[in-house]
Amino acid sequence: MLESAKRYTGYTAYDYLEPGKDYKVFEYAEQISRVPAYEGLELSDSQRERVVRLLTDEIVISLHDHVQVFPQDMGQLREHIRQGREPTGYRGLARSGMTAVFDNGMDGTCCISSDAGWKYQDVLFDLGVRMADIAHQDFVIKGETLKDIYRAHETGRMAHVFALEAATPIENEVDRLDVLYGFGVRQIGIAYSESNYLGSGLKERGDGGLTYFGEKAVERMNKLGFAIDISHSGDRTALETVQHSTKPVFITHCGSREVWPTNRMKPDAVIKACAERGGVLGLEAAPHTTLSAAHPRHSLESVMDHFTHCVDLIGIDHVTFGPDTLFGDHVGLHKAFASNLSTKEAHGRVEFPEVEYVDGLENPAECFYNIIGWLVSHDYSDDEIRKVVGGNTIRVLEEVWV
Template sequence: MINCKQGLFKFDLTNEEEERALLLHENSIIIDMLFQGPLSPSAIPEEISNKLKDRCEPFKDDMMTYSGMSSKLISRMSVNDEIPEFKDEWYQSGITAGNRQLNLSSLESIIMSMAEVQQQFDSIAWLSKAVSADEIRAAKQQNLKAGIITAQETHGLGTNLELLESLYDFGLRVLQLTYNTQNYIGAGCAEKSNAGITNFGINFIERLNELGIIVDTSHCGKQTTLDACRYSKKPVIASHTGVENIFNHMRCKSDEEIKAIANTGGVIGVFAMPWFIHDDPNQTTINHVLDHIDYIINLVGVDHVGIGTDWPMSDVTWSLIYFKENIAPKLGFAKGNGPSTESIIGLEKYSYFINFTRGLIARGYADSEIQKIIGGNWLRVFEEVCG
């Protein structure tokens, strides 16, 4: 049961509208296609944060290991039920399905992340691996949570399409073509060349279509996004992005890209990252996120927008600060421009997710439209591409 008294953003809804929001949220299939939760820095007890820092400190000379260590330990502790907030936050959020992410940056990371993700499915009785739309529906009916296996980079695959097939067999159902920079497939959004899809990239997209893996263009450059929409025979998505015409950032999509994705039958997921949707990350509210959703609906219709929050992370504050200062610039983000500690006002925790439903009611959307935005559109694309 969702506790509708915690974390409510001020939308000035009537009592009747609040009841409507609660019932709609509880009865709908809700999908966050870039779900870094269910934990967040504000949901992790300070005692655990301090304990993690003590365990990680000996590895500080190895920047990448140190940066990623706390989140790995949090994942392991969650699997072992050492952080009860893991289940509490997910169930309070009302989210039916969220992605569980593989790291495909290297062969080593592929193996390690597959083990980590599979451990969640093997150890958590209420979490199931979803490889079809019917399995997401079944999770909702049985009051379980579904994990959709996704990845944001392809570098570790090289040009090995057989390895891609093995990942599909493991459960991979959504794959982003590039992550900011250039790879074998195409140019990312941080590449000045805006080179688009390569010859190999065309073959790669064709194989994704054949296997039943959704093409994700979130961190892709403009021409790569347009090319992906041109060459894919199945719906294309941007699982987590924003609107360039509202906030001109490399991680946001132009009207041309949004229209191209919609024309494939795809969905544009709006993220909840304060630095990428509004000019003041300290004063970014859920209303600013809803502004991006409104814009996409006005441009291409309600059937082509969803939610892919990408924030907050299942991590602790000290680790996120270290990431922004030391790691983000290595991933193509400008100095001071990568994820840090700010969060959307109204989405400081995933347990506040009902604010999306409440905010859409406040903006006058019908129940059927809201159900599409908070999960129905993702479910449609998932069924069309993956089965």
């Protein structure tokens, strides 16, 4: 990890409010050093200097993360979520080296008024409260255009891009996409693991593909300038979204089913189709997802097995990273919201050793230092590293965003 960015002055979430009066106080997880530091990288002094230089000088973008801080006691998680005031982890983000992060909020666990999640009013409330907090500080800026990302890079800030993992909250109202865009959302998924009005999710027994309404929604997304994500969509729905969209789409957080055979991974045919239309795949690192036969105990090495496979499959111009990390006990979150997140259906019957955290990719503060460290230690060039930590995403956004 880097030292804190110079621009960051120590602001913590909702500093402008009075704790205990304006909102309920919880003890939150550590944003830095919650778990032991990763020891899997053996870098020389010159390699460490190169890692810091790349992390400082280049535009580094996480295509998918959750940058909220979770309670230390995950037994308080639902009570914490009910109040609808998720705290952004500014301190950890200031140590991450990232220029921009696509933050996917709580989505299916946005259970302010309903345990089922995904309710339109809840999602709008969550977005609005988070945006109000961002408006009261000067380190993180609301990322809505490429100019915002470039400005963040030039001024030592971070661009925070609001995103949703699925369009489920729009129900059958295509104009709600305009509302979400107006709120500042700039990336949206087609379906989460459960099917919705647009198409099928990856947990379903059958996949009916992109619906007529889904086609209409994709057309509106293209017109508005949404980046489209197919990470959680069923295989047929994902392929038909790639085909129907007039712009490249993202698989923001996933891996290859050829490397680890679960529904949560995408088959190589879908990954290739996405790349052939100009899209990009972001490598996933949430616990127990991107495992590999060579490294079944989830770690940075497991994720990089997917990276090398996908670079061989579609080329280095179409691969990046969407670690899907957060500040707190990610495994505890999966257990607390197993039904909402469809973890059982996503893993299927594949056996794997459970971990308490993903070694080397535990939270947003550490991910890109270790990713770039791995790339440096494996002799990737500066130009190759520049592409996979941000350049490939920028290229797609130049075509997709308005």
